[in-house]
Amino acid sequence: MKPIKVGLLGVGNVGGGTFDVLERNQEEIRRRAGRSIEVVAVSARNLERAKTRTGGKVAVVANPMDIVNNPEIDIVVELIGGYDQARELVLKAIENGKHVVTANKALLAVHGNEIFAAAQAKGVMVAFEAAVAGGIPIIKALREGLTANRIDWLAGIINGTTNFILSEMRDKGLDFATVLKQAQELGYAEADPTFDIEGVDAAHKATIMSAIAFGIPVQFDKAHVEGISKLNAVDIRYAEQLGYRIKLLGIAKRAKVNGKEGVELRVHPTLIPSKRLIANVEGAMNAVLVQGDAVGATLYYGKGAGAEPTASAVIADLVDITRLATADPEHRVPHLAFQPNAMTNIEILPMSEVTTSYYLRMNVKDEPGVLADLTRILADAGISIDAMLQKEPADGETRTDIIFLTHQTQEKHVNSAIAKMEALSTVGGSVTKIRLENLS
Numbered sequence: 001m002k003p004i005k006v007g008l009l010g011v012g013n014v015g016g017g018t019f020d021v022l023e024r025n026q027e028e029i030r031r032r033a034g035r036s037i038e039v040v041a042v043s044a045r046n047l048e049r050a051k052t053r054t055g056g057k058v059a060v061v062a063n064p065m066d067i068v069n070n071p072e073i074d075i076v077v078e079l080i081g082g083y084d085q086a087r088e089l090v091l092k093a094i095e096n097g098k099h100v101v102t103a104n105k106a107l108l109a110v111h112g113n114e115i116f117a118a119a120q121a122k123g124v125m126v127a128f129e130a131a132v133a134g135g136i137p138i139i140k141a142l143r144e145g146l147t148a149n150r151i152d153w154l155a156g157i158i159n160g161t162t163n164f165i166l167s168e169m170r171d172k173g174l175d176f177a178t179v180l181k182q183a184q185e186l187g188y189a190e191a192d193p194t195f196d197i198e199g200v201d202a203a204h205k206a207t208i209m210s211a212i213a214f215g216i217p218v219q220f221d222k223a224h225v226e227g228i229s230k231l232n233a234v235d236i237r238y239a240e241q242l243g244y245r246i247k248l249l250g251i252a253k254r255a256k257v258n259g260k261e262g263v264e265l266r267v268h269p270t271l272i273p274s275k276r277l278i279a280n281v282e283g284a285m286n287a288v289l290v291q292g293d294a295v296g297a298t299l300y301y302g303k304g305a306g307a308e309p310t311a312s313a314v315i316a317d318l319v320d321i322t323r324l325a326t327a328d329p330e331h332r333v334p335h336l337a338f339q340p341n342a343m344t345n346i347e348i349l350p351m352s353e354v355t356t357s358y359y360l361r362m363n364v365k366d367e368p369g370v371l372a373d374l375t376r377i378l379a380d381a382g383i384s385i386d387a388m389l390q391k392e393p394a395d396g397e398t399r400t401d402i403i404f405l406t407h408q409t410q411e412k413h414v415n416s417a418i419a420k421m422e423a424l425s426t427v428g429g430s431v432t433k434i435r436l437e438n439l440s
């Protein structure tokens with residue numbers, strides 16, 4: 001059979017890795033795919049660098065539209081990142097009847113509904129395994145391996161950069177800026193690293209997984225997004241003393257509020273019991289825990305960022321497309337796991353309606369009655385306490401920290417209790433609130 005022809009848009013970390021792995025493993029890949037997969041052209045901003053990077057073996061063009069409009073090319077691989085230009089290129093490739101592979105979670109979380117509808121109408125595939133948790137085949141697992149299940153929830157460490165930062169800060173005592181620079185040098189970070197640090201990248205990935213898990217449209221604009229930039233080292237230490245690790249988690253969960261179905265879609269620092277496997281995922285590694293009604297809990301672990309781990313997922317998609325290119329479009333796995341006419345629109349819940357447990361830290365005057373005032377506020381709000389930690393004031397100090405771990409409650413109740421605590425004259429500054437998940 002004649003080779004399937006690929007055009008690569010972008011020869012950066014992932015594009016370069018894809019080129020290398022395709023070349024190194026070409027024979028293994030051909031034996032699996034049934035045909036050779038051949039990169040015939042790449043598009044790059046820096047033509048000389050791209051020529052050197054690809055060893056002068058393929059055509060290098062400046063204008064990515066030349067690849068998208070090239071009738072010789074069967075599959076366009078979009079690895080430039082960003083929203084607008086990537087959207088334009090992907091939609092044009094689809095219009096031209098080409099299959100698309102992309103690692104661009106930002107693009108799919110924001111423009112996915114439009115892109116998948118266009119691909120469906122044209123009968124082409126848009127594959128995106130690399131967009132979520134890099135090399136871990138989580139899209140394949142959710143879409144195919146777990147297809148018998150009603151998925152109840154999933155929770156994952158799905159940003160390598162922030163997990164790397166949290167691990168290195170804790171283990172080596174390095175400062176935030178130093179570790180971020182290392183993550184950038186290692187090719188983990190996004191072009192704009194605030195996407196990593198502020199939780200946006202993880203929210204893009206959680207949004208994509210929520211669509212596949214529950215058969216709902218991608219709705220990034222409704223996700224709750226909180227990163228690690230406001231996380232305090234003291235809370236990481238107190239969490240450890242209480243038997244927890246703090247991780248940036250992406251969570252998508254079915255919920256019922258007043259009898260009505262909803263979906264929680266949220267990214268935030270989270271206390272997880274230290275004994276859970278996922279709490280021990282360190283460095284740039286990712287892990288996704290999925291709870292299905294039939295299978296129970298399953299855990300997927302591996303490299304979530306970096307050139308070759310991500311290339312591994314890009315190439316898995318290329319092989320899938322190569323195998324299915326001649327299949328009737330109706331007989332392919334739907335882009336978002338559910339048939340397009342069987343999608344539902346369960347509401348994404350506002351954070352005030354979310355139910356979880358909480359870590360609350362406050363700095364208080366060390367005097368009689370303070371603890372009673374605080375516990376009364378929690379009791380009045382219907383919040384029960386699971387554990388408490390009260391530190392001895394340092395020598396000569398009259399103030400100290402108190403930490404409460406609560407049982408599950410709705411966020412709106414915690415917020416109103418915090419407002420009352422902060423109004424007490426004995427409580428200094430603001431109360432730190434970090435969500436806690438038992439993940440069981």
Ligand SMILES: NC(=O)C1=CN([C@@H]2O[C@H](COP(=O)(O)OP(=O)(O)OC[C@H]3O[C@@H](n4cnc5c(N)ncnc54)[C@H](O)[C@@H]3O)[C@@H](O)[C@H]2O)C=CC1
Nearest residue numbers: 010011012013014043044045079080081103104305306310
């Ligand atoms: N780096 C990683 O570990 C992972 C990255 N991704 C995603 O993969 C995509 C690529 O990421 P990286 O390779 O890390 O980025 P990168 O910045 O290393 O590479 C992007 C390349 O595209 C080029 N480019 C930008 N605009 C272009 C244009 N108009 N025409 C031709 N080339 C253009 C840039 O010059 C650069 O060489 C992004 O969507 C990213 O979110 C996904 C999973 C992991």
Ligand SMILES: N[C@@H](CC=O)C(=O)O
Nearest residue numbers: 159160161188190305
């Ligand atoms: N910047 C991302 C790259 C992979 O998606 C991360 O750090 O996880």
Ligand code: NA
Nearest residue numbers: 129132134136
């Ligand atoms: Na993946």
